[in-house]
Amino acid sequence: MATLPAPFLPSHVNIVEVGPRDGLQNEKSVNTSHKVNLINQLTAAGLTHIESGAFVAAKRIPQMADSTSVFQQITKKENVIYSALTPNLQGFEAALSAGADEVAVFTSCSESFTQRNIHCSIEESIQRFIPIIEAAHQHNIRVRGYLSCIVDCPYEGKTKPEQVSAISDTLIELGCYQLSLGDTIGTATPLRIARVLEAVLDNVPTSKLAVHFHDTYGQSLANLYQALLMGIQTIDSSVAGLGGCPYADGASGNVATEDVLYLCHELGIATGVDLESVARAGWTICNALNKEPASKVSLALRAKQSQR
Incomplete structure (x- = not known):
């Protein structure tokens, strides 16, 4: 039997843990x-970038109203980025005052989704x-961009890769150091992810891109593998697979950090993160929320532990 050639894969990946913000923003x-x-x-557990809160209107996302307290109480570690979502200049100033190391802004490839999500x-x-990025640069704080609905919109249907590419170019030109490309409703498949990435990579290098996949249709790991190949x-990713999009019916949580770590480690890709420690963190928060982890790797590790 012929030996299949080894595909190109990165030797190391960076995990941006979004569970404390994206994973918890809908938990009452x-x-x-x-x-x-x-x-x-x-x-x-070894994660070096943790999205720890959001400085948004409390009436819209009350679960994030305590973000200042969170930033003040966490035990920070050197060389770990504790970032925050900031929709406007007021939010940026609050994040800066609270001690956030990095901020993120967010928009969409869909006009309808943008109107329903951030009302513009x-x-x-x-x-x-623009004023957020200008202020951030004055304080030597990096700005990350989130771009949602890169494949499908719950209101408009399919998104054209050219639309994703055009907005990506604009955000990079404005000064975002990295763009997180989001399959917001989790309907993507690997071929569609490849087409989006091909379009974006015409002008934006891989070093300035991240992927943010939801697992509504169970395709997030397959899509992730496609992105790694490119x-x-x-x-x-989000610990225990917590999260989901409140503006997209049926959109389940982000791809689970535990599942991503298992995939990467089995592919020989270094992450610098301890899988079992992340799983334990997931069990703890899920117990507090009175829910089961959405991560299959987490559930398998828990079952294995109970048999010891």
Whole structure:
């Protein structure tokens, strides 16, 4: 039998842990101590970029109203980025005051989704980023960009790769150091991810891109593998698979950090993160939320542990 050639894969990937923000922003029973404990556990597990809060209007996302307290109470570790989502200049200033190391702005490839999510057009959302990016650069703080609905929109249907590419170019030109490309409703398949990445990579290098996949249709790991084959080295994931999009019916959580770690480690890709420690962090927060982890790797490790 012929030996299959080894595909090109990166030797190392960076994991951006979004669980404390994206994973918890819709959980009604979460409190500040839960978040602080989770972030500290994730830090101890070796994660070096943890999205720890969002400085948004409390009436819109009340679960993030304690972000200042969270940033003040976590035990920070040197060389770990504790970042925050900031939709406007006021949010940026609050994040800066709280001690965030990095901030993120967000828009969409879909006009309808942008209107329902942040109540403005795509162009208006981009204009809001300009003062944030200018202020951030004055304080030597990097700005990351989130771009949602890169494959499908729950209101408009399929997204054209050319649209994703055009907005990506604009955000990089404005000064975002990296773009996180989001399959917001989790409907993508590997071929469609490849087509989007091909379009974006015409002008944006892989070093400035990350992927942010949801697992609604169970395709997130397959899509992730496709992205890895195309040179992507930064992956957004959420401990225990927590999260989901409140503006997209049926959109389940982000791809689980535990599942991403298992895939990468089995492929020989270094992450610098301890899988079992992340799983334990997931069990702890899920117990607090009275729910089961969405990660199959987490569930398998827990079952294995119970048999010891």
